Amino acid sequence: MAVERTLSIIKPDATTRNLTGKINAKFEEAGLRIVAQKRMKLTKEQAGVFYAVHKERPFYDELCGFMASAPVVVQVLEGEDAIARNRDVMGATNPAEAAEGTIRAEFAQSVGENSVHGSDAPETAKNEIAFFFSELEIVG
Ligand code: CMP
Numbered sequence: 001m002a003v004e005r006t007l008s009i010i011k012p013d014a015t016t017r018n019l020t021g022k023i024n025a026k027f028e029e030a031g032l033r034i035v036a037q038k039r040m041k042l043t044k045e046q047a048g049v050f051y052a053v054h055k056e057r058p059f060y061d062e063l064c065g066f067m068a069s070a071p072v073v074v075q076v077l078e079g080e081d082a083i084a085r086n087r088d089v090m091g092a093t094n095p096a097e098a099a100e101g102t103i104r105a106e107f108a109q110s111v112g113e114n115s116v117h118g119s120d121a122p123e124t125a126k127n128e129i130a131f132f133f134s135e136l137e138i139v140g
Pocket of ligand 1: 054059062063093111112113114116117118
């Protein structure tokens with residue numbers, strides 16, 4: 001296993017319910033270190049660029065509107081096997097299918113308002129981290 005970095009977003013449904021600390025505790029309990037973090041309010045256009053891979057999907061407009069509806073907390077998580085580990089901690093995209101104890105099982109409200117995003121592969125992680133952070137802002 002290698003030490004990796006992954007991009008995490010705590011989504012508007014979670015920031016508005018004041019769940020940032022509870023979600024961060026889940027990452028830290030799983031051995032992930034928060035090596036960069038900032039709270040931002042995305043525009044719908046910025047959300048659209050970030051999620052461009054989904055632009056042909058029927059939920060794209062709803063997804064971008066939701067991501068711009070309230071603040072998000074963007075983060076870089078670091079640790080052994082961080083990309084897969086974070087996906088384990090998040091649980092399945094649809095909270096109805098998420099394993100007990102995962103962030104989405106405990107906090108997500110629906111498949112759209114599912115509290116967190118995490119990169120799905122090393123190349124995606126690299127690009128998603130660079131979308132939000134400069135190297136100077138990441139302190140391991
Ligand atoms: P995320 O991991 O951020 O990646 C893409 C997002 O699209 C996903 O989490 C969901 O929040 C969202 N999404 C996926 N399927 C649907 C759907 N059927 N309706 C609304 N949003 C969806």
